[in-house]
Amino acid sequence: MLTEPTAADDKIRCDACPVMCYIKPGAAGACDRYANHDGQLVRVDPHILLKRTVSHGGRLVPFQATGDWDGKIVHEPSLFVTAIGAGTTYPDYKPAPFIVSSEIDGVDMVTVVTEGIFSYCGVKVKIDTDRYLGPETATVRAQGEAIGHVTTSEYGSQMLSLGGVHHLTGGSKKEGRVTCDALMDLSNCKPVELTIDGGATVVVQAGHAPVVNGVPEERMRVGCGSATIGMFAKQWHGKVDEVVVVDDHITGVLSEHQAGKLLDIADTGIKMKGRRSTPGRYFQVAEPGTGWGGTRISDPLSVLGPFDAKKARPGMTMLMVSTTGEHAAFYELDEALKPVEKQIPAELQLSVERIQENCEPALCTVLFMAGAGGSLRAGVTDNPVRLTRSVKDALTRVTSGGAPVYVWPGGGITFMVDVTRLPAGAFGYVPTPALVAPIEFTLRLSDYAALGGHMDHVRPLASLKGNTEALQILSPPSAPGARR
């Protein structure tokens, strides 16, 4: 497509048709097919048109994502026609507003004005790390723009909620664009650098280890400090007098812990800082951070008070270790009952390695979440709510780019999908800004008929291969995405 950049502002001139629109950045031409995205003329309708095509009950073309076509269309059950890219293989086709051509209850035609907006989507990010990323509800930024927030900590991980309609379209134009870009990159498994107000900078890439403040995270903790004590108490028994597993959540102390008591491990006179929860389990031994066990300490002794002279004795040994085994130190009490760091004995080093070995690799996982509302559903059946019900009743299987999805209970068809399960590049965008992603509804032909499907436009897979009653109704949600 030829474009002439013009003077001062960034408007471009589209020559796709004789109207020759001047188009401003972020805007579309008179046709709504071509738009100016950061000074580049981009074609925006494939996604929209696919939705419209589906809304029309139109025919869609299977898409060969990568590689050469082997000539087979449906050669195994796991392969089926997805919505991905169907728009881009479809001819230059953009129907008038879909309802115009819907035939509803004896109405010959409908008159409406054009265009809808599709922006209800976002990603939920799970970052396997005990390092402190930031306080709950803190703003998460990309390129300085607010694109989401920190939500709850989960087991061994921190959760972020990014995107959503408020960041996409509720804030400034730049906020919307940056949010859209970040969501699309995250959904397409590309790395995105995020900064958290009052917290860390983290590079997130689905399926890869997070990079927190420049340091790649290696492991997810084996358990909380208390759980670690429980798991390894027997291995430590007889080899060391005391073990402290430093953890931002629950720091465990072997001699006080139930697991230690069961092994008759003697009191050591250790004095922990923090708030004792139950014996041998301490909350808040230090401020959260990116040091030992998700605390901000670099010297583990700082979580200890002085040893009780009535119980402690010189020569007592103590292992301090983090929940990932990444940090470990061995001490012996001197005459003044002060811990003095020593070389970790080989047999204790083994237990530290065992902790490491039992930690799973730290990963970032990205779940794309979006809702399929009225118009999308209407594209599939004449009676949209029946589609919702059939999904809820598990008669209809929802997939995104062929990947399984979780459909939320409650109203609408709100689903989540692991972006690593979709083929590469499955997510697109429109300058609205909003994301575009595939969604497929698979159901029995008889059920489809029962819920008011557009039967005259159905092409059973059976007509392509073998004998099956399954069929595909393809449509891109307004704002969703996916990969197999």
Place this chain on the structure above:
Amino acid sequence: MTRTPQIGFLADGKRLHLQDGPIDLIVEASGSRASMEAAYAAAARRFTGLLDELCGELPLLRQAADPARCLLQGKVARRMHEAVAPFAAGCFITPMAAVAGAVAEEILGVMVQSARLDRAYVNNGGDIALHLANGEQFTVGLADLPDASGLLRTMVVRADDSTRGVATSGRHGRSFSLGIADAVTVLARTASQADAAATIIANAVDLPGHPAITRRPACDLQPDSDLGARLVTRDVGPLSRGEIEDALEAGAASARKLLAAGLIDGGALRLRDEMIVVGTKSVERTGLRPRFRGPAVEGALHV
């Protein structure tokens, strides 16, 4: 670059879709098989090159129409001018306000000339030209939002009515509106007249100076908009019941004037969940009024 229109049947195999640049037409004719084929062939022939013809006079089409004389040459361009001329003395309007209806009318015209048809329509994004042979009728549904899956009303247009054009204008459309109406649907003798009148009435549904209404100069959004620096509606915040009624009433007053002047046959004006109908007969209540009006509409719109 060689550019040809996209012409093909929709998936149902009976409706023809014609697209070129910003023009999207859905066409359906009924009659004998030979008649339908002849009509569709005529539509395709006329459509080819139509956009170029219009663009040849685009600068003039984008200027305020002169109520007294027309310098335009093309048949469709002159029809556009004719449709807006009755309004041009009283307000700013360019022939572009009638482009969709005028194109629909032109295509329908060649179809009807080329074959005997029972019924036919050319739907240009909601601006519709109708043909009805004796005893035939069309049922037209009204929806205020593009994605709404239910209809607000249905209107029946019969052969013995004068109506042969239906058009909808509003702030959700592809073209800009100076007003705040969600949708104004107008019935008129021709599609181009309906198109121009719908624009005028939709512009009149307004609350001038209201703080909840966000307006931007049209040229800031589309540098070559025929509206120039005129403020077009971008967003409408919360409005009270009374404000909605006031705005609709302002539009209805405009519609009644056009009705009295014989420029329209009727219209339905929609803002939020209120509707005013002007001109009685063919606008009938529908049983399809959906349950999820009001706030839920927003959700439906955003899919």
